[in-house]
């Protein structure tokens with residue numbers, strides 16, 4: 001366990017009604033850290049993240065967030081406590097404006113929506129000009145920025161990001177990582193599932209390699225980057 005963890009997951013098993021897809025995994029994120037979950041397709045990375053977000057109910061295990069056991073709490077209750085989640089797909093409402101998307105992100109907060117919108121537009125100035133546009137007219141990179149911003153409206157302590165760079169051109173991937181680093185610089189922790197393993201390891205403090213529903217290796221990201229065996233064996237030489 002990481003000392004001073006904002007998130008600790010112990011013995012998490014979760015699936016979709018049949019045999020568990022994730023089979024007793026442990027992981028942790030230290031306050032304000034970026035940690036990543038990497039591994040081959042179908043390993044259960046997104047499934048584990050969905051359970052932490054409260055979208056899937058665990059079969060077994062415990063999720064401790066910010067000092068409290070949130071395992072039985074709804075997604076909304078987790079968001080209200082500061083656990084933000086950006087799913088891989090359908091992460092913005094295409095027919096709603098950028099402003100409306102941000103307002104939905106603040107549903108767990110009763111006050112301060114205008115102030116939060118202003119501070120997020122200061123963080124990501126490109127959003128301000130787009131506030132009145134339907135989100136469906138944004139580019140892939142802008143959409144990703146909006147999805148992150150929508151989660152930030154809930155004033156999170158930790159953001160769960162499921163492949164935020166999926167399908168983006170390398171230049172846009174760079175931009176998304178800049179945004180993630182900006183978010184971290186504001187003291188917000190990030191647990192990210194990422195396909196681009198090398199990139200994720202470069203920016204992370206610790207990493208978990210998931211294979212076939214289990215954590216096959218974990219350690220500091222620097223250690224992982226130094227282990228070509230691991231990269232070749234589990235990560236497709238990425």
Ligand SMILES: Nc1ncnc2c1ncn2[C@@H]1O[C@H](COP(=O)(O)OP(=O)(O)OP(=O)(O)O)[C@@H](O)[C@H]1O
Nearest residue numbers: 016021039040041042043044045046047048193195
């Ligand atoms: N909604 C679902 N219903 C049933 N099975 C699912 C569902 N979503 C995912 N699975 C299965 O769970 C397993 C793990 O999938 P998951 O998406 O968690 O893997 P992943 O490691 O995130 O993979 P990828 O990198 O390809 O996104 C796979 O066998 C997948 O087919």
